[in-house]
Amino acid sequence: MEIETQSYITNLLKTNPKIVENNLNYNDKKFNKKKEYYQLKEHIDTFLEKESDDRFFIMPGLRGVGKTTIIYQLFSYLLNEKQIPKNRILYLNLENLKDVPNFNIKEYIDVFLKDVNEAYPTVKNQVFIFVDESQYSKNWASLGKIIFDEDKNVFMIFTGSDALNLEYNNDSARRSLKKEIYPLNFAEYLYLKYDINYPDMLSETFRDMIFTGKVKESQKIENRMYNQNLINLNQNYLKEWEYYIQYGCFPFTLNRTEESIVQLTLDMKDRIIEKDLDIITSFTTPIRLATYKLINIIAMSKPSELSSNKLSNILNISKTSIQSIFQALEKTHLLFHVEPYGSCVKRQRKSWEYYFLTSQIKASIYIKNGLATQNPKEYIANLSENLVAASLFKLQQNRDFGIFYDPEKGGVDFLLNTIMGDIIPIEVGIGAKNTKQVKKAISRYNSDYGIIVSNRSSRIQKEDNIISIPISTFSFM
Structure with missing residues (x-):
C-alpha cells in the first residue's frame, strides 16, 4: 500500500x-x-x-x-x-x-x-x-x-x-x-463574464443603506454603476439581470448554453442529495426518494404555502422525517430557513419558510417542469424573493442581525431585527409598486423606515420613510 x-x-x-x-x-x-x-x-x-x-x-x-x-x-x-x-x-x-x-x-x-x-x-x-x-x-x-x-x-x-x-x-x-464560498452576486457575475469591474465599496455601501436608511452615497454609486453597465453591456441591462437570476449564479455556467446550464444545475442538486447527505446522515430509500420530491415542491411553491403537516400528507412520510430532511439539507447549505417574528412560542407554533441559497436552483427546477413560461411574472417574482432572502442570509454571516418573516396577515416578506433591537421591514414586489404593506409594518413595529425591493424603480429613491431599491441594484449585495 x-x-x-x-x-x-x-x-x-x-x-x-x-x-x-x-x-x-x-x-x-x-x-x-x-x-x-x-x-x-x-x-x-x-x-x-x-x-x-x-x-x-x-x-x-x-x-x-x-x-x-x-x-x-x-x-x-x-x-x-x-x-x-x-x-x-x-x-x-x-x-x-x-x-x-x-x-x-x-x-x-x-x-x-x-x-x-x-x-x-x-x-x-x-x-x-x-x-x-x-x-x-x-x-x-x-x-x-x-x-x-x-x-x-x-x-x-x-x-x-x-x-x-x-x-x-x-x-x-x-x-x-x-472562508465560506457563496454563489455569485450580480457584480461578481458581470465581472467574471464581461470583465466589468466595480469598486470594492459598492456592495458595502448598499449594505450600509439597508441598516442606516441613508441613501445619498448609494445613489451616487448606483448612478456611476448604471452608466458603466450601459457602456459595457451590448444588450439590455435588465435582460442581463433576468438571465443572471436564472442561469448565472454559478461560475461553471458562464460559457454554456441555457439547456446545459439547467441540466448541470440539476445534476449538481442531485449530487448533493446522493453524496453530501450520506456524510451527514443515513436515510432509508423511501426518505431519500422523498427528499427529491420535497426539493421540487419547495422550488415550485411560495415559502408561505408550505407546512410540515402539508408536506407530510403530500409525501406520505412523518413530520419527524420531514424535519430530518430539512435539517440535513440545511447542513449542506442547499436550503436555509427563515422563522416567524415574535415570541419563542409563536416561532415554535408557526411554520418556518425555506429558501434556496441561490435562485438558479429554483429556476432550473421550474424550467425542467415546464412552469417558467406559464406565468412569467409570477416566476420572476418567486425568483426575486428567493434572491433577496439569499442575499440577506449571506449578509447575516458577517453582520449581527436576525432575519424573520412577518407572521401577521398581509405582512411584509422580511423583517430584519438589528443588534440594537430596531425592526426594518422589507417587501419584495415585481410589478405594481404598492407601499401599503410596508407602511403598515412601519407602524406595527415602530420602525424608522421600510424598504421595497422591486423592478418598478430604476434608481434608489427615498420618499418619506420608504426606500425603494431596484431589484437589480439589490443583487449587487
Whole structure:
C-alpha cells in the first residue's frame, strides 16, 4: 500500500501543473478571479515572507461555486509567479480517492511531507497542501491541526461541501480560518463574464443603506454603476439581470448554453442529495426518494404555502422525517430557513419558510417542469424573493442581525431585527409598486423606515420613510 501511495503522489506532482493550467482558461482567455482568491493570495504572500501564522484555511461551500478554480489559480500563482518548485505544492482531490480500500488521507500527506520533501523532524522549505473535497475524509480536521502544531512551514487549504462544517471541531477552529464560498452576486457575475469591474465599496455601501436608511452615497454609486453597465453591456441591462437570476449564479455556467446550464444545475442538486447527505446522515430509500420530491415542491411553491403537516400528507412520510430532511439539507447549505417574528412560542407554533441559497436552483427546477413560461411574472417574482432572502442570509454571516418573516396577515416578506433591537421591514414586489404593506409594518413595529425591493424603480429613491431599491441594484449585495 505504501508503494502505491508513493507512486500516486509522485504522479500527481508531475501531472498537476498541466491539469491546473488546462482548467484556468476558456478559448485561450484566462478566467477572472473572485475576491476570495485575492484574500487567500495575500495570506500566502505574508506566509512566504514569514510575517504571519495564518496558514490553515477551511473553504466550504456548495458544489459549483468555484472552490476548485480558486485553488487552481493559487497553485498557478505559486508555480509561475512565485517560482515555487512543483514538488512543494500538493493538490489532492479526495473524490478521486474515496473508493480506495481503507483510505487514509494521512498516508498521502505523509508521503508528500516526509518522503518527497524530506521532513525530519520538520519541513525545511515552505510547502503548500491543497485538499479538495475534504469531506470524504473523516480525519481531515485533526490531521490539519497536527500539521499546524508540528510544522510552521506548511500552508494548508481544505475545501469541500458544507458538510465540512460537521468536522470543524474546536481544536481545528482555534487554529484555522474559515472562508465560506457563496454563489455569485450580480457584480461578481458581470465581472467574471464581461470583465466589468466595480469598486470594492459598492456592495458595502448598499449594505450600509439597508441598516442606516441613508441613501445619498448609494445613489451616487448606483448612478456611476448604471452608466458603466450601459457602456459595457451590448444588450439590455435588465435582460442581463433576468438571465443572471436564472442561469448565472454559478461560475461553471458562464460559457454554456441555457439547456446545459439547467441540466448541470440539476445534476449538481442531485449530487448533493446522493453524496453530501450520506456524510451527514443515513436515510432509508423511501426518505431519500422523498427528499427529491420535497426539493421540487419547495422550488415550485411560495415559502408561505408550505407546512410540515402539508408536506407530510403530500409525501406520505412523518413530520419527524420531514424535519430530518430539512435539517440535513440545511447542513449542506442547499436550503436555509427563515422563522416567524415574535415570541419563542409563536416561532415554535408557526411554520418556518425555506429558501434556496441561490435562485438558479429554483429556476432550473421550474424550467425542467415546464412552469417558467406559464406565468412569467409570477416566476420572476418567486425568483426575486428567493434572491433577496439569499442575499440577506449571506449578509447575516458577517453582520449581527436576525432575519424573520412577518407572521401577521398581509405582512411584509422580511423583517430584519438589528443588534440594537430596531425592526426594518422589507417587501419584495415585481410589478405594481404598492407601499401599503410596508407602511403598515412601519407602524406595527415602530420602525424608522421600510424598504421595497422591486423592478418598478430604476434608481434608489427615498420618499418619506420608504426606500425603494431596484431589484437589480439589490443583487449587487
